[in-house]
Structure formats: structure tokens, C-alpha cells
Amino acid sequence: MNEAIFLKACRREPTAYTPVWLMRQAGRYMAEYRALRERVSFLTLCKTPELAAQVTVEAVERLGVDAAIIFADILLIVEPMGVGLEFAQGDGPVIHRPVRSGTDVDRLREDDPRETLPFVFEAVRQARAGLPSHIPLIGFSGAPFTVASYMIEGGSSRNYIETKRLMYNDPGAWQALMERLVRIITAYANAQIAAGAQAVQLFDSWIGCLSPADYRTFILPHMKTLFAGLTSGTPVIHFGTDTSGLLELMAEAGGTVLGVDWRIDLDTAWRRVGYDRAVQGNLDPVTLFASQDEIRKQVRQILNMAHGRPGHIFNLGHGILPQTPVENVIALVKMVHEISGERKMKN
Amino acid sequence: MNEAIFLKACRREPTAYTPVWLMRQAGRYMAEYRALRERVSFLTLCKTPELAAQVTVEAVERLGVDAAIIFADILLIVEPMGVGLEFAQGDGPVIHRPVRSGTDVDRLREDDPRETLPFVFEAVRQARAGLPSHIPLIGFSGAPFTVASYMIEGGSSRNYIETKRLMYNDPGAWQALMERLVRIITAYANAQIAAGAQAVQLFDSWIGCLSPADYRTFILPHMKTLFAGLTSGTPVIHFGTDTSGLLELMAEAGGTVLGVDWRIDLDTAWRRVGYDRAVQGNLDPVTLFASQDEIRKQVRQILNMAHGRPGHIFNLGHGILPQTPVENVIALVKMVHEISGERKMKN
Numbered sequence: 001m002n003e004a005i006f007l008k009a010c011r012r013e014p015t016a017y018t019p020v021w022l023m024r025q026a027g028r029y030m031a032e033y034r035a036l037r038e039r040v041s042f043l044t045l046c047k048t049p050e051l052a053a054q055v056t057v058e059a060v061e062r063l064g065v066d067a068a069i070i071f072a073d074i075l076l077i078v079e080p081m082g083v084g085l086e087f088a089q090g091d092g093p094v095i096h097r098p099v100r101s102g103t104d105v106d107r108l109r110e111d112d113p114r115e116t117l118p119f120v121f122e123a124v125r126q127a128r129a130g131l132p133s134h135i136p137l138i139g140f141s142g143a144p145f146t147v148a149s150y151m152i153e154g155g156s157s158r159n160y161i162e163t164k165r166l167m168y169n170d171p172g173a174w175q176a177l178m179e180r181l182v183r184i185i186t187a188y189a190n191a192q193i194a195a196g197a198q199a200v201q202l203f204d205s206w207i208g209c210l211s212p213a214d215y216r217t218f219i220l221p222h223m224k225t226l227f228a229g230l231t232s233g234t235p236v237i238h239f240g241t242d243t244s245g246l247l248e249l250m251a252e253a254g255g256t257v258l259g260v261d262w263r264i265d266l267d268t269a270w271r272r273v274g275y276d277r278a279v280q281g282n283l284d285p286v287t288l289f290a291s292q293d294e295i296r297k298q299v300r301q302i303l304n305m306a307h308g309r310p311g312h313i314f315n316l317g318h319g320i321l322p323q324t325p326v327e328n329v330i331a332l333v334k335m336v337h338e339i340s341g342e343r344k345m346k347n
Numbered sequence: 348m349n350e351a352i353f354l355k356a357c358r359r360e361p362t363a364y365t366p367v368w369l370m371r372q373a374g375r376y377m378a379e380y381r382a383l384r385e386r387v388s389f390l391t392l393c394k395t396p397e398l399a400a401q402v403t404v405e406a407v408e409r410l411g412v413d414a415a416i417i418f419a420d421i422l423l424i425v426e427p428m429g430v431g432l433e434f435a436q437g438d439g440p441v442i443h444r445p446v447r448s449g450t451d452v453d454r455l456r457e458d459d460p461r462e463t464l465p466f467v468f469e470a471v472r473q474a475r476a477g478l479p480s481h482i483p484l485i486g487f488s489g490a491p492f493t494v495a496s497y498m499i500e501g502g503s504s505r506n507y508i509e510t511k512r513l514m515y516n517d518p519g520a521w522q523a524l525m526e527r528l529v530r531i532i533t534a535y536a537n538a539q540i541a542a543g544a545q546a547v548q549l550f551d552s553w554i555g556c557l558s559p560a561d562y563r564t565f566i567l568p569h570m571k572t573l574f575a576g577l578t579s580g581t582p583v584i585h586f587g588t589d590t591s592g593l594l595e596l597m598a599e600a601g602g603t604v605l606g607v608d609w610r611i612d613l614d615t616a617w618r619r620v621g622y623d624r625a626v627q628g629n630l631d632p633v634t635l636f637a638s639q640d641e642i643r644k645q646v647r648q649i650l651n652m653a654h655g656r657p658g659h660i661f662n663l664g665h666g667i668l669p670q671t672p673v674e675n676v677i678a679l680v681k682m683v684h685e686i687s688g689e690r691k692m693k694n
Contacts, residue, residue, distance in 0.1 A: 159632075159633060161668065164631070165636045168636070168637035208589075210631075212610075212615075213612070214631070244611070245591035262558040263558065263559075263589060263592040263593070264592030268559075268592070282558075284511070286511040289511065289516075290511070290512070291515070291516060294515045294516070301560050321506060323508065
């Protein structure tokens, strides 16, 4: 067995097969997770290091993936900022005091995440201790735009009207908010690395609602600052969805690995971000509702588009959906290992 | 004043300024429309030719746009198929008997739209009669995938799980459904043309949830058949959102004009679909919530990316949102005319 092939792939070193992990690999699609969630709320789970570490490690054992990702939520960092975070049953996150003005931005608290979110770093330490040495642990954070969109909209959104309204109509407040989030996220990600995370993924999940011109004006400078502040030497995965028109700009912003969704061919995406960078992706999560024959066909297509080039990490294009059949997830991981292993043997 | 500059732009002929119309230009953002909707339901409005023609013409008069689009809904065609259509107050469309199997597909009725939807063609005739001769009337239909997604999901969807499940797991039923929709949509669009529509837009609004590989397998052949069946000589606008990874395939499918959303730079999109084709787009609808200075900046950016090349029709990247300030919509149309007019004078 290879050691830490996930980290090798981040560095674009050859591996015997293509590493695979899956966004939201610990989640509601798993019976074990649902059983645990019957006893504790989502926020309690996030804030109890033993439990967060447990679900992190269990997912790896169950699936046979090549990396773990710490169980947490991208909105944990907004609670200590004072906006009032709640996870309402079935309705997703609710922010009770949304940020809509420069005054609201100024009121946000900015404390050291090591003091406000110690449970995350303790979960990282415990998960790292519980994992086999050849399985790297990925830390993560939401990226500034995506976190800001929840803070401004007050929860999930379809059109991001309030977010863009603030961005367009009060560029000063926007800049202050981005700068504050960049500082907090930098400290938060670096503290996860210090606690044992061997890679970090930045989730800019909703960035794809922006035009390339708006990304360049309102996002790119802040993302550059963020990447520059992350502990050097640790691979960073830069991920978003709906980003087919933004990939070059995201690559310009930074990241060791670019995470892409299924809305673009992997070979096109890789050509556009440049072969001097690793890529992660990009199976449509809904494919996991198909037969295993169809899943195999699509896995093969994606691996073919990677052309056996070192630096491909297999993943979905977004998180596993709650209703996904767990047996298909397990089968997917096996398929990626088998098909890519055969292919690389032939090369 | 130029005659029918919208049609000239569809044919990529030079125009004195860039034509502009706006998706959902007759809609809830207008006080006149809201007043009318207090008296009649959405479906009644669609089914009363005098009223549908009235809102179609009023929007043109109010905004000064270069084309009208018939007031209708992409789901009108599914009602005579027997699935049970309802527009629930505030909740969007509901399909009472969703299509989930080959048996469900076989049960769908397939009648001549001229018999089942005469009110649409009468609305086209009345709108055409009520419009100035230099303002072309655009007819439209949903494209097969987008219409099918509502029929299968039973309404709007976030992840299109049921749609893709049918597509992957019962390709025979999927093909039968696509073929049936292609026949109905072809007849429906051609009947609008016969009634006086001088162009047609196919809304494949939700096609961007598919990977390019899935588009090629499950959609492209049917779209080619559809385009081949439309009355030749009438410009067809082929529109979707989230399509930055699909544009080449959509161009291969067909369309005189490719409609693109704001998630890609217009110049990149045009280069990718080819300069032998007109393009339509692509301002982010949320920009209309910004100041007019910001709107002007973004209009200028988009016109700059068109490089004054004949064959650009200005539009939003998707429909006008209900809360949009009407004065900004009116200002937008003026800005497009002024800025593009000055630019073309200089050329």
C-alpha cells in the first residue's frame, strides 16, 4: 500500500492509482450518522470533539477513501462573530442578525479562532490520532464570499440579491467584510494545520453566482491575500461549484489543487487551469443514484479525461446528497481504485 | 429609426445600435402587471388572449425594448399531456401526477397543440396586431430537458435527482419522453410562427445541471431533431443558464442565436460558440438592484466584450427578478441604446 497517495497527488507526483475522497463523506446518507444525529443536534456534534472525530474516522473506515476530512461546518466561524447562528430542523442554517450595512460589518466581533472555536482544533487532533498514518486529514473552511453570502442573506439563497446589493452599493462595507473574513479564515485554517490537518480545502461553494468581471473586482484580491496567509507547504484545495466560467480566475487567486464540479469536462477544466496545478473532481453526485454499471461508465469517462496525468484527485463535483444509497458510494471508491490502478499499470 | 434591428442582429447584420429585450420583461416587477394579477390568476392570464397580448405589448411600450416576447409559460404544453398542472400561490408550479416510469411516459397524451392551446396562438395574433411594425414578436417554448425536469420532479428542483434517475436508469423511457416532447414542442413553436411570431426562443433554463458527457448522450440528438423540425428562415434563440461548460455542445445542437448567462465573459462565450452565430446576453439580473452608475459600468463592460461585432443582442443572463426596481430596467434599455449607438457611430 502506498503512503499518503492523496498528498502525492496534491504535489502532482505519480501514484499507483488515483486517490479518491468524497465531499460530505460523513453525512446523512449513512445509517451510523443518522443514528448519532438522533441523539445529538448538528451543532452539538460539531462542538463535541470526540463525536466529530468519530464520524470523521468512521467514514474513512466505511468507505476506504484515501483521505479524511474533519467533520465541521463552514458556518462555525460566524457564530463567534455575533450574528446568531442556528441550524433549524430541516430548514438549513439561519442567521438571526444578517449583515446588511457598513454599521453591521463594524459591529462584527473578530476574536482569535483558537479561543472561540477550540473544539474544532481538538477534533482535528483526535481525528488525526484515530486515523491510520497513511490517511491524511483534510481541514477546511468556507471561503470569504460563500461565508459572507450566508451572513448577508441570513441563510441559503437562490439569487444572492442582498449579497450583491451590498457588494455593488457599498463597496467600502464589502471590502471591510472581506478583509475581516480573510483574517479570520486565515487564522482558522492555520490553526487546523497546526492541530494536525495535512491539507486544507477552501469551500467557495456559491462563488459561481458571480460574473467573471465581478469576481475580478470584488473577490480576487481578497482570495490572493487569503492564499498568501496560509501556512506554506500545506496543500490547499480551492473548490467551488458553477465555476466553469471562473476557473482561470480561481487559479490566479491560488490553490495547490483546483476543485471543479461536473458541469465541465475534466480535461477542459485542467487545460484551462494549467497542468502545473492538480485538479479534483468531478462526478455528478446524482450519478450515485444510478446503477453501478452507469456509475462505472462515468468513472471511466472521468479517469479517461485525466489521461493518467499525475495530479488528479477523484471526488464528486459537490457533496454526497442525503438520500444517496451507501452501497453505491462504497462501490464508487472501489471502482476508482480498480480502474485507475489497471490503467496506471498499463502505462 | 431602424426597422426590426432585433431581426437584423439575429442575422448578424450591422445595426445602428445594439438591440435589447429582457427575459420576463412583462412580470411581477411592474405595478401594472401586479394590478392585473390581483384580478386574474396566472393561468387565467396565460389563457386569455386579450390579456396575454395586452401585457406583452405594454411591456414594450413601457421599456422601449426592441422586441416583444409573447406572455406565456413554458409549462402550458404539459397540461394537455395530462399530468395535472397547477400554479400554487407563491410556491411555483406543481405537477400533480409526476412522470417517473416508462408506463407514465406511455400514458402521456399527445394532441396537436393547435387544438389544445389555441389561446396561445390567438394571443400571438393579437399581440402582433397590437405592436408597432418595427418591433418583432418572439414566440417561445421550454426545451425538452427543462420541461421534462418539471414533469418528472413534480415542480421546481434543486438537484434533479428524479430526472437524472430516470435518464440513467431507464434510457428507453427517457428517449420516449424526449421524442414525445420534441414532437410537441416542434408543433407548438411552429404554430406560434404561423400565428405571427417572427423569432422563437427555446428556454433550456435548467440544462446546466448536466455534465457535458450527459448532454451529449441524453440531450444532443433530441435537440438536433427539434432544431431540424422548426420552420426554416425563422431565427431561433437557444438559451440556458449555468451553461459555461456546455456552450460548444449547445451550438452543435442548433440555434441562430446562443443565449448565455452572466457566469461567463461574453467574449469568451462568443469565441467558443463561433462568430458565425449571434449571441444574446448577458447582464446578471441582480445588477438591476445596484445604482445606475454600477449598471452603466456593467453595460459598458458587456458591450466592450461584444467589440461592436454585428450579431449581439443585449439581454439579461436570466429573467428579471420580481423585486427589481422598474426605473432601473427602463434606464438599462436607454443605456444599451445610448452606449452602443455612440460606439457604433465611432466605428
